[in-house]
Amino acid sequence: MNEYTGNTLSWKVEDGVIELALDRAPVNEIGMAMLDDLERFTAALPALESQAGALILYSKQSSGFSAGADLRELYTLAQQMEMTAAAKGVREFLERIHAVLDRLDTSPLTTIAAVHGVCFGGGFELALVCDLIIADKMARFCFPELRLGLIPGFGGIPRLKRDIGNAMVRDLLLTGRSINANKALAAGLASQVAAEGESLRLARATAAQVTKFDRATAAAAKRFIKPLPAEELRREIDIFCELFMRPAVMKGLRKFVEDTGAHPYLP
Numbered sequence: 001m002n003e004y005t006g007n008t009l010s011w012k013v014e015d016g017v018i019e020l021a022l023d024r025a026p027v028n029e030i031g032m033a034m035l036d037d038l039e040r041f042t043a044a045l046p047a048l049e050s051q052a053g054a055l056i057l058y059s060k061q062s063s064g065f066s067a068g069a070d071l072r073e074l075y076t077l078a079q080q081m082e083m084t085a086a087a088k089g090v091r092e093f094l095e096r097i098h099a100v101l102d103r104l105d106t107s108p109l110t111t112i113a114a115v116h117g118v119c120f121g122g123g124f125e126l127a128l129v130c131d132l133i134i135a136d137k138m139a140r141f142c143f144p145e146l147r148l149g150l151i152p153g154f155g156g157i158p159r160l161k162r163d164i165g166n167a168m169v170r171d172l173l174l175t176g177r178s179i180n181a182n183k184a185l186a187a188g189l190a191s192q193v194a195a196e197g198e199s200l201r202l203a204r205a206t207a208a209q210v211t212k213f214d215r216a217t218a219a220a221a222k223r224f225i226k227p228l229p230a231e232e233l234r235r236e237i238d239i240f241c242e243l244f245m246r247p248a249v250m251k252g253l254r255k256f257v258e259d260t261g262a263h264p265y266l267p
Contacts, residue, residue, distance in 0.1 A: 002051070004044070006037040011048075017207045018052045018109070023060040030122045030154075031070030035097055042103045049109055053211035053218070056203045057104075057130060058114040065115045065139070066123020069154070075253040083245060090244050094153050094237045097122075101155050105129040106228055108219035110210040114203035115139045115190075120178070125154035128163065131222065134206065135181035135190040136199040142178035148252035153240035158232035164188045 003012045008024035020041060022028040059065045078086045104111060113127040116136035124141055127133055135141075145152050151173070160169050168187045172179065184190040194202040210218065243249060 002048075004040070006040060008034040008037045009041070011041060011044075013048060013051050015208075016051070016053050016211045017204070018048050018055040020055060020057045021060050022058070022066060025061060027063045027067035027118055028059055028061055028065065028123060029067055029070040029073075030097070030126070031073040032093075034070075035093070035100070038100045039096065042100050045103065045107065049107065052109060053213075053215050054207040055104075055107065055109045055111045055130075056114055056200070056207055057111065057126070058200050058203065059116065062117070064117025064123075065113070065119040066126060067118050068121025068123045068125075068144075071148070071253060071256050075250075075257050078250060078253065087241055087244055091237065091241050094240060097154050098233060098237065101126065101129045102228060102230075102233070105155075105159070105226075106223075108215065108222065110207070110218055110222070112203045112206055114194075114199040115141075116197070116199050121145060121152065122154045122156075125152055125156035125159065128156060128159040131226065132191045132206065133184070133189060134192045134194055134199050134203045135184055136194050136196055137181050138196050139181045139184070139190075139199070140178040141172070141184055141189065142176065143172050144176045146174065146176050148256065149246060149248035150243050150252075151236070151240055153236065155233050155236060157236055158229035160189075161232075162226075162229055 004010060009020060009022050011018060011020045024034055028034070077089055081089065111130040112132045112134060113130040114134050115127055116139055119127055119139055120142045121144055124143060143152050143156060151157065157169070157173065160172070164187050181190060181193045185193050192202060192206070
């Protein structure tokens with residue numbers, strides 16, 4: 001399937017490059033609908049990989065790359081179900097999203113996230129599975145989960161630790177503050193910074209460059225320099241689910257859902 005358009009995303013293959021476009025208003029929140037589409041993509045990925053050397057992941061939403069997990073959907077789940085059943089549902093969701101992200105992480109393709117605007121929480125974790133992050137100068141990166149009494153649950157902590165120094169990991173996690181594209185570049189999180197509105201163009205130019213190389217060699221290099229932190233990823237799910245059972249989480253989710261003001265970590 002060289003082209004597909006779903007409810008929350010679309011993809012196409014052109015000139016040896018797969019382009020996966022997130023497109024769910026308002027800011028590509030990752031809930032059940034997007035998970036279903038992402039699973040459809042990873043199911044098609046083996047066939048797509050035979051036709052391509054690179055994958056670009058980007059957003060069609062003008063407001064940003066992704067605001068993260070669909071917290072309103074999570075809050076509704078917790079309200080409608082007994083807590084133990086809700087926690088089981090959360091674990092099942094996390095295991096499914098981890099399977100998708102691990103598959104993208106270990107793809108033999110060279111993967112590039114073209115990021116603009118908001119790249120928060122689960123959206124940040126989605127970008128982190130890519131080999132390269134190309135950030136629009138207006139991009140902002142943030143892990144706000146501690147405000148909800150949680151930690152990142154889509155694999156963000158192990159992947160961030162794999163990529164950058166622990167001081168910045170601790171800063172992002174424990175303060176919940178956002179950083180801009182230049183700070184992300186200085187920390188080694190982003191590989192390039194593009195002018196405003198130019199991240200996708202620069203990602204396409206980068207993809208054109210990497211597809212010139214022998215694919216088997218590039219895939220071998222990727223396996224060597226980018227191991228999957230499998231044990232830490234499993235532990236992250238356990239910690240998230242343990243924390244989810246605490247009353248502080250419901251309080252944090254309720255505050256988020258009912259609050260109509262600007263969040264302090266937003267750019």
